[in-house]
Amino acid sequence: MSFLDIGEVTQRTGLSPSALRYYEEIGLISAAARHGLRRQFSSDVLVQLKFIALGKSAGFSLEEIAGMVGKKGTSDLPRDVLRSKADDLDNQIVELTKLSDTLRHIADCSAPSHMECPTFRRLLDGAVKPKARRTKKQPPNRQ
Numbered sequence: 448m449s450f451l452d453i454g455e456v457t458q459r460t461g462l463s464p465s466a467l468r469y470y471e472e473i474g475l476i477s478a479a480a481r482h483g484l485r486r487q488f489s490s491d492v493l494v495q496l497k498f499i500a501l502g503k504s505a506g507f508s509l510e511e512i513a514g515m516v517g518k519k520g521t522s523d524l525p526r527d528v529l530r531s532k533a534d535d536l537d538n539q540i541v542e543l544t545k546l547s548d549t550l551r552h553i554a555d556c557s558a559p560s561h562m563e564c565p566t567f568r569r570l571l572d573g574a575v576k577p578k579a580r581r582t583k584k585q586p587p588n589r590q
Contacts, residue, residue, distance in 0.1 A: 450487035
């Protein structure tokens with residue numbers, strides 16, 4: 448089995464050596480051997496690092512990703528969590544598309560004032576939703 452030096456892994460992935468050391472420290476990856484003081488990794492680490500990058504891009508925390516991977520790569524993935532995250536991303540895409548459409552209309556609109564443009568007002572209503580206010584849960588009234 449051939450090993451990849453930490454320098455080669457950083458070259459192939461664009462990650463810094465400190466990031467690789469941190470990922471190793473928190474259990475996301477593991478060095479297979481050492482050559483002097485330099486960490487050596489199996490070639491499988493490249494797949495693991497791609498999975499980590501995918502998880503980060505999807506919005507998972509490193510802690511959540513660590514719960515999904517084992518020492519030898521991906522383990523039993525929480526498919527329901529992955530489906531839920533995919534649904535969240537689909538909702539974000541819809542909202543961002545509305546926002547993008549609104550901005551493009553503003554940039555291209557020929558109306559003298561955007562506030563006079565009925566299309567702008569309609570797009571504005573669909574693009575911006577008020578955020579729900581969080582309320583503190585009140586303790587039950589015990590009498």
